Amino acid sequence: MATKREPERFTISIGPQHPALKEPGSFQFTVDGEIVTKAYVRLGYAHRGIEKAAEQRNWIQDLYLLERVCGICSHIHATAYCLAVEQLAHVEAPARAQAIRVLVAELERIHSHFLWIGVSAHEAGFETLFMYSWRDRETVMDLLEGLTGNRVNYSANILGGVKCDINNEQTTAILDGISFLEERARHYFDVLTNDAMFLQRTRGIATMSRTQAEVMGAIGPTARASNVARDVRVESPYAAYKQYPVKMALDTRGDLEARFVVRVNELFESFRIIREILATLPETELAARFPRRVPAGEVVMRVEAPRGELYYFIKSNGSDKPERLKVRTPTICNMTSVIKLAVGHQLADVPMILAGIDPCFSCNDRTVQLKDAGNQASTMLMWEELRLHGIQYYQGLNK
Amino acid sequence: MNGILAFVALLVFPGGLFLLAGGLAYEWVDRKLLALLQNRVGPRWFQPLADTIKLLAKEEIIPDKANKLLFIGLPFIALAGGLTAALYVPMAGIKPAYGFPGDLIVTLYLLSLLTLCMGLAGTNTLDRFSMIGATRTLTQVFSYEAPFLLALLVPAVTAGSWQIGTIATYAQSHWLILVQPVGFVVALIGLMGKLEMPPFDAPEAHTEISAGALTEYSGRGLAFFQLAKAVELIVGLTLVAAIYLGGVSNPLWFLAKTLALLLALAGIQSLLTRLRIDQTVGLWWRYGTILVLLQWLVLILLKRM
Numbered sequence: 001m002a003t004k005r006e007p008e009r010f011t012i013s014i015g016p017q018h019p020a021l022k023e024p025g026s027f028q029f030t031v032d033g034e035i036v037t038k039a040y041v042r043l044g045y046a047h048r049g050i051e052k053a054a055e056q057r058n059w060i061q062d063l064y065l066l067e068r069v070c071g072i073c074s075h076i077h078a079t080a081y082c083l084a085v086e087q088l089a090h091v092e093a094p095a096r097a098q099a100i101r102v103l104v105a106e107l108e109r110i111h112s113h114f115l116w117i118g119v120s121a122h123e124a125g126f127e128t129l130f131m132y133s134w135r136d137r138e139t140v141m142d143l144l145e146g147l148t149g150n151r152v153n154y155s156a157n158i159l160g161g162v163k164c165d166i167n168n169e170q171t172t173a174i175l176d177g178i179s180f181l182e183e184r185a186r187h188y189f190d191v192l193t194n195d196a197m198f199l200q201r202t203r204g205i206a207t208m209s210r211t212q213a214e215v216m217g218a219i220g221p222t223a224r225a226s227n228v229a230r231d232v233r234v235e236s237p238y239a240a241y242k243q244y245p246v247k248m249a250l251d252t253r254g255d256l257e258a259r260f261v262v263r264v265n266e267l268f269e270s271f272r273i274i275r276e277i278l279a280t281l282p283e284t285e286l287a288a289r290f291p292r293r294v295p296a297g298e299v300v301m302r303v304e305a306p307r308g309e310l311y312y313f314i315k316s317n318g319s320d321k322p323e324r325l326k327v328r329t330p331t332i333c334n335m336t337s338v339i340k341l342a343v344g345h346q347l348a349d350v351p352m353i354l355a356g357i358d359p360c361f362s363c364n365d366r367t368v369q370l371k372d373a374g375n376q377a378s379t380m381l382m383w384e385e386l387r388l389h390g391i392q393y394y395q396g397l398n399k
Numbered sequence: 400m401n402g403i404l405a406f407v408a409l410l411v412f413p414g415g416l417f418l419l420a421g422g423l424a425y426e427w428v429d430r431k432l433l434a435l436l437q438n439r440v441g442p443r444w445f446q447p448l449a450d451t452i453k454l455l456a457k458e459e460i461i462p463d464k465a466n467k468l469l470f471i472g473l474p475f476i477a478l479a480g481g482l483t484a485a486l487y488v489p490m491a492g493i494k495p496a497y498g499f500p501g502d503l504i505v506t507l508y509l510l511s512l513l514t515l516c517m518g519l520a521g522t523n524t525l526d527r528f529s530m531i532g533a534t535r536t537l538t539q540v541f542s543y544e545a546p547f548l549l550a551l552l553v554p555a556v557t558a559g560s561w562q563i564g565t566i567a568t569y570a571q572s573h574w575l576i577l578v579q580p581v582g583f584v585v586a587l588i589g590l591m592g593k594l595e596m597p598p599f600d601a602p603e604a605h606t607e608i609s610a611g612a613l614t615e616y617s618g619r620g621l622a623f624f625q626l627a628k629a630v631e632l633i634v635g636l637t638l639v640a641a642i643y644l645g646g647v648s649n650p651l652w653f654l655a656k657t658l659a660l661l662l663a664l665a666g667i668q669s670l671l672t673r674l675r676i677d678q679t680v681g682l683w684w685r686y687g688t689i690l691v692l693l694q695w696l697v698l699i700l701l702k703r704m
Contacts, residue, residue, distance in 0.1 A: 010527070010530075011527070012527050012528070012531065012608075013527070018609065019605040019606055019609055020605075020606040020607065031531075033534075034531075034676060034677070121672075122606065123606045124672050124673060125597060125598065125600065125604060125606070125672055125673025126671075126672040126673070127437055127597070127669070128436065128437045128669045128670065131437040131438050131439055132437075132438060135438055195672070197598065197671045197672040197674070198672045200672070200674070200675075200678055201672055201673075201675070346675055346676075346677065347531065347607055347608075348601060348604065348607055348675040348676065349675070350607065351606040351607055
């Protein structure tokens with residue numbers, strides 16, 4: 001690596017490849033000793049052109065494509081898409097299907113939050129917590145596998161309903177599983193709020209005031225840790241959240257510890273909702289008939305992913321394919337807060353601040369910016385030019 | 400005859416082969432214990448050896464702007480420091496191969512050589528992660544070195560000699576951990592700092608600065624640095640066990656005591672979160688040094704009486 005040592009500027013670049021990042025993203029931190037004085041982020045390394053790809057596939061194929069936007073919160077993407085398309089087609093999924101959607105979504109939230117506890121403990125250098133929380137996460141992965149047949153991309157949804165039903169055995173398994181997880185979550189809550197060494201790394205670090213959170217557009221647990229009462233499940237209940245209302249987990253402190261507290265409290269809320277759903281699962285069909293073509297129209301759908309608000313915009317022109325599909329994932333909204341909050345903190349705190357928003361780079365990359373390595377000039381290419389560029393590039397490779 | 404004995408001492412026991420094998424074995428025990436405590440499977444018994452052989456067989460990439468001589472030489476100096484230090488320490492419960500009044504100080508400085516070499520290696524390679532890593536390594540030396548030194552000098556004063564062999568003989572009849580528990584704790588934690596074990600692994604915190612000072616090292620250089628660390632682990636454990644835990648009069652005691660210490664180290668490693676470098680410095684100067692100075696005060700008062 002080339003060194004850049006100027007009299008007063010010492011820039012550390014974290015990424016695109018770096019042990020702290022599980023996915024590619026580029027961060028430049030200008031440091032004065034150990035203190036970060038300037039931070040810069042560049043995203044787009046994991047851009048996969050999913051939106052464009054969605055326009056080329058029909059409504060049913062898109063379901064499976066969009067489930068792969070994120071490897072962790074895959075179900076919530078499919079749910080958002082299904083709800084939106086159902087709204088366009090004026091089809092309503094039966095009550096049992098909606099309840100199962102919520103059930104899987106909450107199991108997914110548990111899986112995501114356990115994963116996150118591990119990742120942030122790892123960033124802080126607390127490997128034991130990392131190993132233990134990931135071991136416990138296996139329980140919920142097994143439950144999801146038992147329910148849907150898959151550990152990661154569950155494919156529980158179909159347009160107009162869900163694919164999988166729940167029988168008595170599965171109900172017992174889920175109840176047993178979440179009892180175990182609840183006990184573990186209590187233990188982690190104890191560790192995260194009482195372990196003096198861990199608190200040195202979280203308490204009072206990266207404190208974001210309520211105003212700051214609102215100005216920077218933070219969402220999800222990150223915002224709720226700064227006492228911003230925003231949760232799509234509460235403000236506009238979708239699927240079966242009307243029948244199973246959610247109590248929002250809030251914290252006033254806004255530091256990293258508060259984010260841990262909020263997320264663990266959300267776990268408890270998820271356990272409660274799952275128990276409630278299993279106790280009062282409505283007896284209806286699993287899916288409604290769904291047409292192949294969807295009437296022309298536009299729809300906006302917001303759902304609460306484990307990381308925050310997930311936003312879908314879909315435009316249909318009456319054919320069997322969407323005309324335009326736009327996805328905005330929570331990470332992109334929270335990224336501003338990382339860059340702002342990192343300044344003034346120690347370099348050692350940066351991985352924790354970044355992990356604090358639970359980033360997911362490959363989800364948020366909706367665009368890619370090409371920069372000339374020499375003069376750093378960036379160019380914007382339209383679709384046709386990009387296509388041409390691609391063809392020329394690969395022809396050049398073949399020569 | 401003497402010449403042959405000296406040769407054996409240097410190459411086979413206690414220096415050389417024995418030390419390398421012992422170091423790797425102890426490194427494995429440490430890794431395995433840590434893995435078991437963290438609910439992992441952990442490496443197989445020959446893993447550290449396999450890693451070393453693999454690294455030795457690999458190409459060593461030297462960065463353009465680094466001083467070549469230093470880059471290649473520093474790992475050797477670090478390893479040599481650890482190997483030499485072992486000659487003055489009762490390895491495996493057998494009397495030190497060499498000894499002279501004051502060899503305690505020399506041994507401690509030989510053990511510091513590794514850290515200094517790593518600091519120099521980091522600054523030499525000019526990589527950004529190495530620079531930060533080296534700064535942290537050297538900052539850490541200044542925080543734990545003084546308390547560590549003071550903690551090992553308390554028994555020396557008690558025993559009335561600054562020669563490790565004499566202190567070890569004295570310690571065989573006096574379990575100094577009972578009368579100087581603070582010194583023991585500081586010495587043990589200081590050893591963790593020296594070896595950059597968690598929670599003192601800020602200099603190589605890989606989620607922040609990749610591999611810290613050794614980021615640019617590969618192949619032979621990296622293998623020697625790792626060997627040096629393994630050697631330092633076993634020498635450091637022997638030193639602390641010999642001085643504080645009632646001496647190591649025979650190989651069995653040596654094994655039992657050093658492994659008990661290693662178990663304690665693994666426990667501490669698995670329980671604690673990494674300290675930031677400012678927290679490390681704060682811990683050592685606010686608590687470590689003060690505590691060990693109090694220990695000194697008690698000792699002086701008792702000696703006067």
